[in-house]
Amino acid sequence: MKRSMQKVTSLILMVMMLAMVVAACGGNNAKNNSANAGNSGKETQGEGSSSGKKTELLFWSPFSGSDGPFMKKIVDKYNSSQDKYKVNFVIQPNGEYYKQLDVALSTGKERPDLMIMHVDQVPTYQSKDQLQAVDELAATAGINSADFAEAPVKYATIDSKLYTIPLDIHPVVMYYNKDLFEKAGVTAPPTNRAEFDAAVEKLTDKSKGVYGYVVPTLWPQQFIFPSLVWQNGGELWNGTDVAYNSPEAVEMVQWLRDMVDKGISPANVQQDGENTLFLQGKNAIQFNGPWMKSQFDEAGLNYGVAVMPQIGKAKQAIYAGSHGFVVPKAVTDSNTLAGIGDFLKYVSGNSLDWAESGQAVASKTVMDSAEFKAMEFQSTVSQSFSSVQFAPNVLNWGTIVEPVWSELSNAILGKKSPQQAMDDAVAKSRQAMK
CATH class of the missing domain: 3.40.190.10 (Periplasmic binding protein-like II)
Structure with a gap:
């Protein structure tokens, strides 16, 4: 009898251990599948979210000059404003930015989930099938293209699809x-x-x-x-x-x-x-x-x-010229896309910090604010917006011209x-x- 009980106990322990192994393997597979789906970030422990974790987003920019700290300030404020997402802000050297971006997009290594792109680069990267349209992402996040200056929206709309969320215009x-x-x-x-x-x-x-x-x-x-x-x-x-x-x-x-x-x-x-x-x-x-x-x-x-x-x-x-936010086509993870939309919604209404860098922002909400209008330099720059034109929408225009x-x-x-x-x-x- 004693021997039988020992056998039963051993069997129960084996079943429990097998269940734990299966669960662990299943968790790793889910994580790997998420990464392969386009989420280059990871989830970290956080407070206040239902899962107890934050979805991380990798955000690249070429702001290696005096403008970098202003964007970092926006990112830091966003990260502190909520406990669901964390934006990891990486500055690449301005002169090497597109070379670094080409490598990341073509190899998938350290590929950003979100990146800054000059508006006249959008047609070239869209033609290489490396960008995704942001219409659905914007709509889900409550971002309306009509809330931005018209010129960059019109330029970056290709085949009736929008490929950028404008940040600024620099005439x-x-x-x-x-x-x-x-x-x-x-x-x-x-x-x-x-x-x-x-x-x-x-x-x-x-x-x-x-x-x-x-x-x-x-x-x-x-x-x-x-x-x-x-x-x-x-x-x-x-x-x-x-x-x-x-x-x-x-x-x-x-x-x-x-x-x-x-x-x-x-x-x-x-x-x-x-x-x-x-x-x-x-x-x-x-x-x-x-x-x-x-x-x-x-x-x-x-x-x-x-x-x-x-x-x-x-x-x-x-x-x-104009800076805008673009999303690589390879980013397909739903949590990552939701986080990108949430961050861009925040920036569109809170880009006054970017205006303080000397840039005239593209957000009409910010341009219409008393704080922006009080910025004599930036508000003067924005008076050019109705007359601005960008480089011809021709592939490889920089080389041609x-x-x-x-x-x-x-x-x-x-x-x-x-x-x-x-x-x-x-x-x-x-x-x-x-």
Whole structure:
């Protein structure tokens, strides 16, 4: 009898151990399946959630400059605001960002669940089938595309599907030296070509080495030249071919060169030369992006900012870039997608911290707030939003347009006529398209 009882007891123990092994294997398989489904994050212990765990999200950005801490602040606030999700914020070096992203998306190693992408990169990555449409994610999270500035939403809508949730828009703007304006008797920033030409004449004082507008020969012509071409009724891309040797485009190149010939701008300006002179108080006007604000603030300049004037004769048009949130197509885990939606909903209503970095945010809710309107710089930048245009929606546009910048420099430096420089740029661009 005693022996029988021992056998029964041993059998019960074996059954219990087998059950534990099966349960453990089942748990590991479930976890592995979740990871394979696209959730690169893990679940960690948390308080207040029904499961006692948080779903982790890996979020990449290229904000390796002074803007990084502002995004980190938003992420930290979100993580503290709830106990269901945890966003792990990773900053990749700006210059290497897309190279790192290409590796992560193609290999699946350390692939982010959410990432920042410049809006003009969206068509290329969408064409490679590496992004997923965010319409359903946004709808589930209560995010409405109508609550954002129209330009990036329209640009990133491909085949009637939206591929980004906009964060900001950064157009080229006009910075001006208030002290130089006052000395020259220029009472307001110019808004058109006639006012601009008259202002830079007054602002130029060659005896003191002060120039009305120092024409950059390289960067940031990537923002200035397209704006001028569009303003004058021209196009960079006509639908089938590059078009920056049109009469409208060449006229604007000639306008830039004329300022050098007239002495409004010094000749042979080197890279960043216009910015160096602006910091020294010897360049009255500079066209550049919102990212320059912190540098000018730190330098203690008495400067103002205004919408870029309409130099061309056709319309107001201002070249811009835009940061937005995109989701890799490989992310399919429902908990991860729900967490992404929850985070983006939070950001869309709480991006004032991002505005403090100097950026004009794309969220209409934030733009309409009293706090944002009180930010004189950012609210001025946002006045350009109705006129912004992005790079042509053409695959590999960066490679195609690259020859323009060296040829434009040749024209401004007087090495080639404006027409010859733009004809050469078109020829090189067409070669790059083959």
